[in-house]
Amino acid sequence: MAGRRPHAVLLPLPGQGHINPMLQVAKLLHSRGFYVTFVHTRSSHRSILRSSGGPDALAGLEDFRYEVIPDGVAVPPTSRSSSKKKQQVSKGCVAYAATCSAPLREILLARRGGGGGPPGVTCVVYNWLMSFALDVAEELGIPALAFCTMSACGFLGSYFLEELIHKGYAPLKDEKYLTNGYLDTTIDWIPGMRGIRLRDLSSFIRTTDADDFFLETEATCTKKCDRAQGLILNTFDRLEAEVTEAIGAIFPKLYTLGPLPALLQANHAATDSPSVSTRFNYWEQERGCTEWLDAQSPGSVIYVSFGSLTTLTAEVLDEFAWGLADSGRPFLWVVRPDMVAGGGGNARPSVEDFVRRTCGGGRGFVAGWCMQEEVLAHPSVGGFLTHGGWNSTLESVCAGVPVICWPGFAEQHTNCRYACEEWGVGVELGREVRREDVSRLVKELMGGEGGERLRKNAAKWKEEAQSAAAVGGSSYENLERLAKDLSSGKF
Numbered sequence: 130m131a132g133r134r135p136h137a138v139l140l141p142l143p144g145q146g147h148i149n150p151m152l153q154v155a156k157l158l159h160s161r162g163f164y165v166t167f168v169h170t171r172s173s174h175r176s177i178l179r180s181s182g183g184p185d186a187l188a189g190l191e192d193f194r195y196e197v198i199p200d201g202v203a204v205p206p207t208s209r210s211s212s213k214k215k216q217q218v219s220k221g222c223v224a225y226a227a228t229c230s231a232p233l234r235e236i237l238l239a240r241r242g243g244g245g246g247p248p249g250v251t252c253v254v255y256n257w258l259m260s261f262a263l264d265v266a267e268e269l270g271i272p273a274l275a276f277c278t279m280s281a282c283g284f285l286g287s288y289f290l291e292e293l294i295h296k297g298y299a300p301l302k303d304e305k306y307l308t309n310g311y312l313d314t315t316i317d318w319i320p321g322m323r324g325i326r327l328r329d330l331s332s333f334i335r336t337t338d339a340d341d342f343f344l345e346t347e348a349t350c351t352k353k354c355d356r357a358q359g360l361i362l363n364t365f366d367r368l369e370a371e372v373t374e375a376i377g378a379i380f381p382k383l384y385t386l387g388p389l390p391a392l393l394q395a396n397h398a399a400t401d402s403p404s405v406s407t408r409f410n411y412w413e414q415e416r417g418c419t420e421w422l423d424a425q426s427p428g429s430v431i432y433v434s435f436g437s438l439t440t441l442t443a444e445v446l447d448e449f450a451w452g453l454a455d456s457g458r459p460f461l462w463v464v465r466p467d468m469v470a471g472g473g474g475n476a477r478p479s480v481e482d483f484v485r486r487t488c489g490g491g492r493g494f495v496a497g498w499c500m501q502e503e504v505l506a507h508p509s510v511g512g513f514l515t516h517g518g519w520n521s522t523l524e525s526v527c528a529g530v531p532v533i534c535w536p537g538f539a540e541q542h543t544n545c546r547y548a549c550e551e552w553g554v555g556v557e558l559g560r561e562v563r564r565e566d567v568s569r570l571v572k573e574l575m576g577g578e579g580g581e582r583l584r585k586n587a588a589k590w591k592e593e594a595q596s597a598a599a600v601g602g603s604s605y606e607n608l609e610r611l612a613k614d615l616s617s618g619k620f
């Protein structure tokens with residue numbers, strides 16, 4: 130209907146690595162004249178309120194509203210116990226479909242428009258793992274777009290999981306296949322992924338269980354995107370050219386909008402859009418990091434963080450601690466309160482104690498949670514030891530910071546492969562962590578010739594990222610196209 134304001138309902142998967150990219154898409158649509166309803170599940174909502182110290186973080190605007198729906202998850206996302214966390218993830222994924230469908234339907238129905246209330250809902254943008262939203266939207270005849278918060282290479286690998294299962298590559302026949310070289314098998318039939326090996330694909334194939342929950346969920350939710358009216362990815366075309374081309378051949382309505390933080394900045398400058406928060410945190414951000422970084426020399430610090438979900442054993446934590454100490458380089462290390470599996474509490478005080486005793490003179494700084502994008506952009510930071518989550522990988526690309534990847538979960542292996550082999554910005558640390566490897570790689574990254582090469586490539590990708598996000602760049606153009614398509618409802 131001409132003249133009616135478009136209304137987008139956005140539904141993220143509750144999780145630190147998912148809520149912010151979705152919020153950034155919401156903010157971009159809002160800047161393009163959309164009325165926005167952003168839906169939180171209760172556990173996520175509670176965690177944000179707790180870490181931000183009050184309701185202000187979720188105040189919204191008159192035409193940018195937050196809604197809360199139950200998620201049936203008893204354990205908050207920041208639970209200390211790793212077994213509870215795993216249960217929470219698996220129970221949560223089942224519970225979302227069972228408990229969130231009806232409340233989402235109510236939200237969509239209540240906003241049919243008319244009267245003095247909000248305009249009727251014109252589209253739904255859902256996290257691809259919350260795929261029940263697609264069923265609800267289809268039932269109500271509302272166009273729905275999937276937003277996959279993985280890399281394009283991660284998405285494409287997962288899109289072919291069903292075929293991998295069908296062809297008998299996964300699940301593995303038995304545990305021996307994890308170590309007998311089988312994972313080195315090259316898969317030559319996934320379009321756009323030359324030379325990809327089984328070990329580079331989703332970690333979920335590393336199971337012998339035919340009913341593995343993660344493998345099945347990842348495979349079905351990714352494939353189900355076929356039914357959505359379009360697909361949004363947080364990447365930029367130049368970075369993943371062959372992969373985005375291959376995805377574009379499957380999904381004619383593909384919108385690559387990354388890096389979202391850079392696109393937000395460029396968009397803000399161009400449209401002078403009103404301010405709503407662009408980041409939520411489940412943990413309180415520590416401010417002391419910047420002061421400590423200010424006191425370090427340019428490019429000297431290795432930043433170490435394994436994202437919001439990775440857990441380590443006490444032994445692995447020890448190897449990292451000694452490796453960083455032995456490297457002789459200054460480091461800023463994020464040790465989340467729940468980072469050590471079965472550790473019986475917060476590992477941070479003991480890590481801080483270790484750093485005080487072993488790295489005198491303030492060479493190490495330990496934080497519980499930091500403002501990662503600001504840390505990566507700080508001139509003192511010259512390298513990033515990361516688990517290779519997609520947000521972290523892309524944030525380091527944006528900042529022009531080379532990486533040491535220690536992948537473990539989901540598509541982190543794929544991101545690592547691309548960072549090391551395709552973009553030339555990273556080196557891989559083996560899964561079995563040894564202090565001498567940590568120390569050697571940190572020294573090489575921060576001072577060696579190899580590190581210099583990676584740094585040059587990283588600087589080049591930083592420029593490419595900025596060009597993609599700038600007015601007229603590929604991601605900026607895709608945003609314009611997305612806003613136009615969603616407003617017109619023509620798919």
Ligand code: UDP
Pocket residue numbers: 145146147149434435436437438439463497498499500501502517518519520521522524
């Ligand atoms: N992050 C942060 N502060 C920290 C550690 C991480 O703000 O101390 C943010 C980081 O910037 C990124 C997100 O948490 O946006 C982690 O997402 P990613 O996809 O890298 O990993 P995940 O947590 O999903 O494994």
